[in-house]
Amino acid sequence: xxxxxxxxxxxxxxxxxxxxxxxxxxxxxxxxxxxxxxxxxxxxxxxxxxxxxxxxxxxxxxxxxxxxxxxxxxxxxxxxxxxxxxxxxxxxxxxxxxxxxxxxxxxxxxxxxxxxxxxxxxxxxxxxxxxxxxxxxxxxxxxxxxxxxxxxxxxxxxxxxxxxxxxxxxxxxxxxxxxxxxxxxxxxxxxxxxxxxxxxxxxxxxxxxxxxxxxxxxxxxxxxxxxxxxxxxxxxxxxxxxxxxxxxxxxxxxxxxxxxxxxxxxxxxxxxxxxxxxxxxxxxxxxxxxxxxxxxxxxxxxxxxxxxxxxxxxxxxxxxxxxxxxxxxxxxxxxxxxxxxxxxxxxxxxxxxxxxxxxxxxxxxxxxxxxxxxxxxxxxxxxxxxxxxxxxxxxxxxxxxxxxxxxxxxxxxxxxxxxxxxxxxxxxxxxxxxxxxxxxxxxxxxxxxxxxxxxxxxxxxxxxxxxxxxxxxxxxxxxxxxxxxxxxxxxxxxxxxxxxxxxxxxxxxxxxxxxxxxxxxxxxxxxxxxxxxxxxxxxxxxxxxxxxxxxxxxxxxxxxxxxxxxxxxxxxxxxxxxxxxxxxxxxxxxxxxxxxxxxxxxxxxxxxxxxxxxxxxxxxxxxxxxxxxxxxxxxxxxxxxxxxxxxxxxxxxxxxxxxxxxxxxxxxxxxxxxxxxxxxxxxxxxxxxxxxxxxxxxxxxxxxxxxxxxxxxxxxxxxxxxxxxxxxxxxxxxxxxxxxxxxxxxxxxxxxxxxxxxxxxxxxxxxxxxxxxxxxxxxxxxxxxxxxxxxxxxxxxxxxxxxxxxxxxxx
DNA sequence: TCTCGAAGCTTTTTT
DNA sequence: AGCTTCGAGA
Numbered sequence: 001x002x003x004x005x006x007x008x009x010x011x012x013x014x015x016x017x018x019x020x021x022x023x024x025x026x027x028x029x030x031x032x033x034x035x036x037x038x039x040x041x042x043x044x045x046x047x048x049x050x051x052x053x054x055x056x057x058x059x060x061x062x063x064x065x066x067x068x069x070x071x072x073x074x075x076x077x078x079x080x081x082x083x084x085x086x087x088x089x090x091x092x093x094x095x096x097x098x099x100x101x102x103x104x105x106x107x108x109x110x111x112x113x114x115x116x117x118x119x120x121x122x123x124x125x126x127x128x129x130x131x132x133x134x135x136x137x138x139x140x141x142x143x144x145x146x147x148x149x150x151x152x153x154x155x156x157x158x159x160x161x162x163x164x165x166x167x168x169x170x171x172x173x174x175x176x177x178x179x180x181x182x183x184x185x186x187x188x189x190x191x192x193x194x195x196x197x198x199x200x201x202x203x204x205x206x207x208x209x210x211x212x213x214x215x216x217x218x219x220x221x222x223x224x225x226x227x228x229x230x231x232x233x234x235x236x237x238x239x240x241x242x243x244x245x246x247x248x249x250x251x252x253x254x255x256x257x258x259x260x261x262x263x264x265x266x267x268x269x270x271x272x273x274x275x276x277x278x279x280x281x282x283x284x285x286x287x288x289x290x291x292x293x294x295x296x297x298x299x300x301x302x303x304x305x306x307x308x309x310x311x312x313x314x315x316x317x318x319x320x321x322x323x324x325x326x327x328x329x330x331x332x333x334x335x336x337x338x339x340x341x342x343x344x345x346x347x348x349x350x351x352x353x354x355x356x357x358x359x360x361x362x363x364x365x366x367x368x369x370x371x372x373x374x375x376x377x378x379x380x381x382x383x384x385x386x387x388x389x390x391x392x393x394x395x396x397x398x399x400x401x402x403x404x405x406x407x408x409x410x411x412x413x414x415x416x417x418x419x420x421x422x423x424x425x426x427x428x429x430x431x432x433x434x435x436x437x438x439x440x441x442x443x444x445x446x447x448x449x450x451x452x453x454x455x456x457x458x459x460x461x462x463x464x465x466x467x468x469x470x471x472x473x474x475x476x477x478x479x480x481x482x483x484x485x486x487x488x489x490x491x492x493x494x495x496x497x498x499x500x501x502x503x504x505x506x507x508x509x510x511x512x513x514x515x516x517x518x519x520x521x522x523x524x525x526x527x528x529x530x531x532x533x534x535x536x537x538x539x540x541x542x543x544x545x546x547x548x549x550x551x552x553x554x555x556x557x558x559x560x561x562x563x564x565x566x567x568x569x570x571x572x573x574x575x576x577x578x579x580x581x582x583x584x585x586x587x588x589x590x591x592x593x594x595x596x597x598x599x600x601x602x603x604x605x606x607x608x609x610x611x612x613x614x615x616x617x618x619x620x621x622x623x624x625x626x627x628x629x630x631x632x633x634x635x636x637x638x639x640x641x642x643x644x645x646x647x648x649x650x651x652x653x654x655x656x657x658x659x660x661x662x663x664x665x666x667x668x669x670x671x672x673x674x675x676x677x678x679x680x681x682x683x684x685x686x687x688x689x690x691x692x693x694x695x696x697x698x699x700x701x702x703x704x705x706x707x708x709x710x711x712x713x714x715x716x717x718x719x720x721x722x723x724x725x726x727x728x729x730x731x732x733x734x735x736x737x738x739x740x741x742x743x744x745x746x747x748x749x750x751x752x753x754x755x756x757x758x759x760x761x762x763x764x765x766x767x768x769x770x771x772x773x774x775x776x777x778x779x780x781x782x783x784x785x786x787x788x789x790x791x792x793x794x795x796x797x798x799x800x801x802x803x804x805x806x807x808x809x810x811x
Numbered sequence: 812t813c814t815c816g817a818a819g820c821t822t823t824t825t826t
Numbered sequence: 827a828g829c830t831t832c833g834a835g836a
Contacts (some may be wrong), residue, residue, distance in 0.1 A: 106825065135826045159826085179819095179832090235826045270825095303824065404822050426824080460812095467812045579826065598823050620822055638823080661821070662827040 049087050049120055060323045061085045064094060064262065067317035070292040073354045074644035075330030075604065082266060082292055083113055087120035089262050097127030101260040101282070103134055105267050107580045130260065134275055136579050138238040148249055149241040150228055154448065157578040158234040161437065162453040163187055170222050174215060181212040186219060193220065194236025195304030197243060197274040200224060229482070230452055239274045246281045257285025268293030272304040280316070289317060295350050296343050297641050299598060301627070301634050311350060326352050330604055333359035334680040335650050338366040339643040341677040346633045366643070366650045368673055369684035373657040374407070378414035381609045384651065385420060385592055388607060395421055397606035399593040401642050403618040407611065408594050421591035426599035431577055435542065435553040436560055440577065442532050446516045447570050450484035462541035464505040473497055480806030481789060486510065495790055495802040512536060525570040529561050597642045608646035611653040613670035639672045766805070767791060773808040780811065
């Protein structure tokens with residue numbers, strides 16, 4: 001990324017800060033060799049980039065004005081249209097690079113788009129400042145206007161892990177049983193709300209009550225307050241804050257509306273309500289919105305995507321043009337026929353019919369094979385891969401696409417024994433690893449002393465004897481004084497609340513951070529990073545660790561520092577990481593890919609293996625339980641995505657027996673098998689002696705009597721969960737007792753963001769000299785001197801001690 | 812405060 | 827079955 005800080009307008013961008021309205025946009029001096037200059041130089045020869053487009057694609061590129069929905073079926077050249085369109089807008093001088101907003105969902109997609117545009121325009125895409133993910137664009141906007149939504153421009157971005165830990169604290173602070181009401185569960189609910197752009201005040205009463213005996217709304221509110229104290233935003237907030245900003249500050253919105261002359265959204269079927277609202281606000285000033293997507297490939301409903309957005313496009317954006325791209329350039333006619341027939345079982349589609357000229361008599365039919373269990377499945381697929389390999393097919397052109405990641409294991413096992421190269425895509429990501437997150441927490445504490453979550457993570461990693469008891473004290477001070485943990489800790493070590501051992505340990509940690517913070521300015525950030533990990537004892541901790549993973553972790557830490565080198569500063573690096581959690585795994589070796597169907601979207605392979613087509617696994621039972629018909633349709637789209645990944649060969653498998661959660665279960669073939677067109681499918685011969693399931697062969701009649709929506713509903717996990725939830729309601733009014741004493745000191749929860757930065761001396765103690773007070777640990781005593789919020793007290797039993805005022809009570 | 816054994820969860824994933 | 831998380835004892 002050329003712009004590590006994400007909010008640095010070094011490009012030739014006449015951005016006007018809020019308030020200074022641009023009445024007539026000044027034309028900036030064009031930089032020699034800049035993207036616009038080059039693009040405009042290419043003007044007059046549009047045929048260059050338009051050549052080779054089919055009529056529909058060309059129309060999609062040239063319909064620049066007004067709302068446009070491009071329904072791009074699988075393999076119809078969607079990305080090509082998107083990038084050519086941008087090139088076209090630039091080349092015809094309709095807009096300058098920084099006047100185009102182009103949104104994608106993943107960083108990978110953004111990167112690819114940048115590369116391809118660069119290909120058209122000749123190298124330099126720097127000027128495409130507003131090409132990125134929803135989130136990265138929001139961050140960019142927010143950094144500029146943070147104050148308007150109650151944040152400071154330096155706000156940090158919480159990842160899922162931080163979020164869960166924070167929620168957990170809030171649930172505990174509420175005195176709720178954090179087992180019954182798990183942080184994870186609430187995070188999910190919260191996510192749902194934020195995806196729908198609902199603030200604490202907007203959620204429906206019923207929904208707010210459903211969690212934690214009606215405390216849902218309160219928890220939400222408290223969570224948001226904590227975030228603002230921490231000067232942090234979670235992923236959902238990035239969008240929501242921008243929406244709020246746009247709504248409350250029409251002048252700011254207007255600036256952006258004016259700036260973005262053309263807007264493009266990729267994968268529109270994956271947008272959620274918040275993203276839709278975001279786009280709508282921007283589009284109010286300017287109708288040139290082009291959304292590209294495929295309703296048949298909407299597979300992220302479970303994380304808030306609204307297929308409705310794409311289905312309603314014509315309604316929402318008046319006068320919209322709809323263009324269908326139906327000519328498929330990827331797959332054989334058999335594969336297309338299979339996919340099309342399958343997806344036709346879905347209702348409520350916008351409807352596309354993919355076609356291709358790519359049809360030869362020797363093309364393979366889509367194959368369906370029955371196997372005994374997952375081991376045989378892996379064995380069979382392994383053999384087929386080896387057979388193809390001997391025929392000269394590249395492993396890179398083969399992929400095993402599974403429904404759930406636990407299925408990957410049997411393939412890995414098998415491929416290892418066969419000595420077959422494979423790579424797993426989408427496994428645990430680099431930046432999610434424990435050691436990386438720990439290291440990052442150290443860096444975060446250095447850069448942002450108020451990053452409580454980071455501090456908590458590493459105070460006692462490696463072990464320093466700073467256990468729960470000590471942390472609780474620090475927390476107490478922080479909460480009472482409304483200051484960050486580190487600041488609270490530094491106050492605490494001036495007193496005698498702590499025993500000498502933890503006190504020294506804590507002092508040591510704080511001194512270290514102070515020193516590192518000073519070094520930050522003098523030293524190269526990579527060098528400092530190494531120093532931090534060394535001096536903190538973190539590296540040493542893993543060196544001492546005798547477990548098998550330890551050496552790998554040390555390698556990862558080295559890799560982390562190496563990757564920091566690409567960034568200009570620690571801050572730039574941290575920003576990048578919080579938004580870009582993926583890592584380029586540009587691996588040159590020839591290998592079979594193993595991945596989930598979800599992560600396969602957008603990819604293509606000559607040969608695709610689709611194992612595990614069994615009822616309960618695919619379609620997944622939980623999807624059916626939770627979302628009924630809609631769930632089934634989404635699963636079907638997933639099947640469609642799977643099949644359409646194949647260029648030449650699609651091979652489907654189902655096992656009669658599968659071990660799920662350690663339990664062997666016999667399984668029925670997926671209903672999706674019956675939805676494949678007989679003419680384009682062959683039933684593969686059982687490759688091993690005990691092939692086949694139950695009665696042999698699969699027949700369409702099998703499921704006729706099998707309505708998934710009224711069978712066995714009393715034993716499904718969903719029903720059981722519902723039962724459990726119901727029975728638990730009512731008698732969990734507990735958590736009384738010690739809670740009330742604690743609550744007293746918390747005071748009002750409405751806080752101005754600035755209070756966070758307040759230092760001790762500003763808040764004089766409410767106690768007076770000579771006053772008799774009670775301290776939980778030291779007992780009764782009289783105040784001898786006051787220094788800010790630190791009191792020196794002569795205790796009747798414990799003698800003279802220095803303590804913090806929030807730990808004593810008047811008596 | 813740390814370490815070990817027991818007890819719970821396990822769909823899909825990005826930012 | 828296997829991984830993480832939690833609670834009891836050293």
